[in-house]
Amino acid sequence: MxxxxxxxxxxxxxKKRSILSFSSVACSCIVITLLFGLITAMSEDLETNLKTHVSGDIRVRNKQFQEHEHLNPLPYFVPNRNEIRSVIENIDGVTVVFPRIVLPVVLLQDSQEGFVIEGVDLTRNEKFRDFSSLLIEGNSLAEGFEDSLEGVIAEGLARKLQVGVGDTITALSGTVYRSSNAMTFTIVGIAWFSSPEINQTRLIVPISHAERLSMMTGGATELLINVENEKNIDQVTGLVTSSLDPMLFEVQKWDEVSSTSVMLNFAAFTYTIIAFVFFLLGSVAIVNTVVMSIFERKLEIGLLGSLGMRTKKIRNIFFLESIFISVIGSCIGLLLGVIMIMVLSITGLNLGGQMQGMSFEFGNVLYPRPNLVVILGLFLYSLSVSALATYIPTRKIVNMQPVDALREE
Amino acid sequence: MRKLLVLIVAAMVGIAAFGQDVDAIVDAYSENLVFETSRGEAEMLVKNQYGERTIRMIIHTMGKADVLVEYTSRAEQGQKILRSENDIYLYYPDASEIVRLQGAALRQSLQGSDVSYEDLTGGKKLQDTYDIDYISMEGVEGFDTHRLMFVAKSRDVPYPRQELWIDAETYVLRKSKLYSLSGRLIKEVKTLETRLIAGKTVATKVSIVDVLKKDTETVLTYTSLEVDIELDRNLFSLEELTF
Known part of the structure; x- marks a missing residue:
């Protein structure tokens, strides 16, 4: 044998004690699997939203604008947007360059509600982000009708301002000259954005209107770039940077533009520590089982030792026991965790209530998906922590003399 | 004792005489600022950290209270500001609504210049709004001036303390310093050019510096000014503003 x-x-x-040990490991695995599923969903949603509505794969801005962003420094815009767009579009690996003007404005009504006007290049809007798929009511902005002051409002903002298709809203904005200007837009459509921050603030208008409103003649606040192959993003970023004046422009990849992205990376790191603590707590039950076994089976240890079995081998028996418990517990926990994630991937996890008042670039409803690499990682992680935790009590056996074990018994 | 009494009486007589002088100076100064009607073409050179730009405008006035500013430079073309007795209204050609400025919004800069909308408010008699003290007679850029200190009687004024140097001969403002309630200097105004129009000396080129901002100056120059002309009262109405 x-x-x-x-x-x-x-x-x-x-059996009872072993089941208790399985359960504690399994519980830890379920919690950690769910936590990692959630953070993965947040990261994926964030990436999609950032790339689609915030930065594209790469974003170009005026360096000064970037530096003083909190002051709404409109005078520091990207000049000659079409000229710069042409230069970037000729770079290998770039699929579309999307110039836009983003303006913080206030509603010219008693409420003086703040919102954001996004002036977009209509010839590239669809290619950049399939804008018409976001529409839930009314029409999209039509090319060739830029003369009429029309806009598509985000669903959350429409609700907040209590306006609908056919209504008008007047926005008061700053200009590049630090003066003010106002414009009245007729709402022709309502669009839904998964990011609550965008969904509650945006009014999309043709770039020509935003240009007139901000007096940003020929300019844009930023140019968003999509790349053909995600793997080449570093290379394309380098090419874009070298094609522009480094003193004037700031070129950033999507994951460098948002503090939420940094926050999620930090959260993932924190969760790794939490997972360690959880697995350690789960392992307490295993340690308890092993220690109890050692105490209960001292006669057996003594007999095996006196029959000539090496203490190292005896220790390995106990060590293997704990590994088996850990493997079974982890498998059950991960399986249950994956099943729960599968269910949530269909039903979605609504964080709306919990996230009220906070503005992140990921959606209120998250759809976690099981990630094989993460699951395998968690399995090995759980196993390592359990092994580490049970190694110390099993060392006691090495120091045990068979005669002493038999006598004590 | 008698000597002392004489001195006190003499001093009191002196103060009364000075008080009369201050009123006369301020009245002459106020009178100099107002025409029955006026129409002027002006340029506002705005210098700040973002560069320089010139804003052109036509300014109509009627009496003390009514002012209509209509921008003619390309970027701002069609925008108007109407000041009536107590209110300031903004008209933007692309907006269907008129903006009535009130509260904190009045502190906004006028077209990015060192002038705020608040500076356009007023129209009340200065003596009703401020306690005025005569400081001294001083020379400013070769002109003899009366240096007066204005301290606001209430808090609802843009500048609770003002120091004015008024030309002793022409009663035109030569220089002024505008302070906050705590005595912090906010703005400095200097008259760079004057012109004699309809018997009054009028400041036609003025420099305004908001000392709270970095590297800024605004120079307002009247390129032409007609006074006491025929103007339609309706020009200063809200209906006319949107017309």
Whole structure:
């Protein structure tokens, strides 16, 4: 009989205690699987929203604008947007360059509600982000009708301002000259954006209107770039940077533009630490089982030792026992965790109430998806922590003399 | 003792005489600022950290209270400001609504210049709004001036303390310093050019510096000014503003 078979049998000698140990490991695995599923969903949603509505794959801005962003420094815009767009569009690996003017404005009504006007290049809007798929009511902005002051409002903002298709809203904006200007827009459509921050603030208008409103003649606050192949993003970023005046422009990849992205990376790191603590707590039950077994089976340890089995081998039996418990517990926990994530991937997890008042670029409703790499990582992680935790009590056996063990018993 | 009494009486007589002088100076100064009607073409050169730009405008006035500013430079073309007795209204050609400025919005800069909308408010008699003290007679850029200190009687004024240097001969403002309630200097105004129009000396080129901003100056120059002309009262109405 090998020590593996012996250890496996020993696992089932006290079923109740073993089940308790499985359960504690399984519970830890379920919680951690769900936590990682959630953070993965947030990261994926954030990436989609940032790339679609905030930065594209790469964003170009005036360096000064970037530096003083909190002051709404409109005078520091990107000049000659069409000229710069042409230069970037000729770079290998670039699929579309999307110039736009983003203006913080206030509603010219008693409420003086703040919102954001996004002036977009209509010839590139669809290619950049399939804008018409976001429409839930009315029409999209039509090319060739830029003369009429029309806009598509985000669903959340429409609700907040209590306006609908056919209504008008007047926005008061700053200009590049630090003066003010106002414009009245007729709402022709309502669009839904998954990012609450965008959904509650945006009014999309043709870039020519935003240009007139801000007096940003020929300019844009930023140019968003989509690349053909995500893997080449670093290379394309380098090419874009070298094609522009480094003193004037700031070129950033999508994951460099948002503090939420940094926050999620930090959250993932924090969750790794939390996972360690959880697995350690889960392992307490295993340690308890091993320590109890050592105490209960001192006669057996003594007998095996006196029959000539090496103490190292005896220790390995107990060590294997704990590994079996850990493997079974982890498998059950991960399986249950994955099933829960599968369910949530269909039903969605609504964080709306919890996220009220906060503005992140990921949606209120998250759809976690099981990630094989993360699951495998968690399995190995759980196993390592359990092994580490049980190694110390099993070392006691090495120092135990068979005669002492038999006498004590 | 008698000597002392004489001195006190003399001093009191002196103060009364000075008080009369201050009123006369301020009245002459106020009178100099107002025409029955006026129409002027002006340029406002705005210098700040973002560069320089010139804004052109036509300014109509009627009496003390009514002012209509209509921008003619390309970027701002069609925008108007109407000041009536107590209110300031903004008209933007692309907006269907007129903006009535009130509260904190009055502190906004006028076209990015060193002038705020608040500076356009007023129209009340200065003596009703401020306690005025005569400081001294001083020379400013070769002109003899009366240096007066204005301290606001209430808090609802843009500048609670003002120091004015008024030309002793022409009663035109030569220089002024505008302070906050705590005595912090906010703005400095200097008259750069004057012109004699209808018997009054009028400041036609004025420099305004908001000392709280970095590297800024605004120079307002009248390129032409007609006074006491025929103007339609309706020009200063809200209906006319949107017409």
């Amino acid at each position: 090998t020590i593996v078979t012996l250890a496996w049998r020993n696992v089932w000698r006290n």
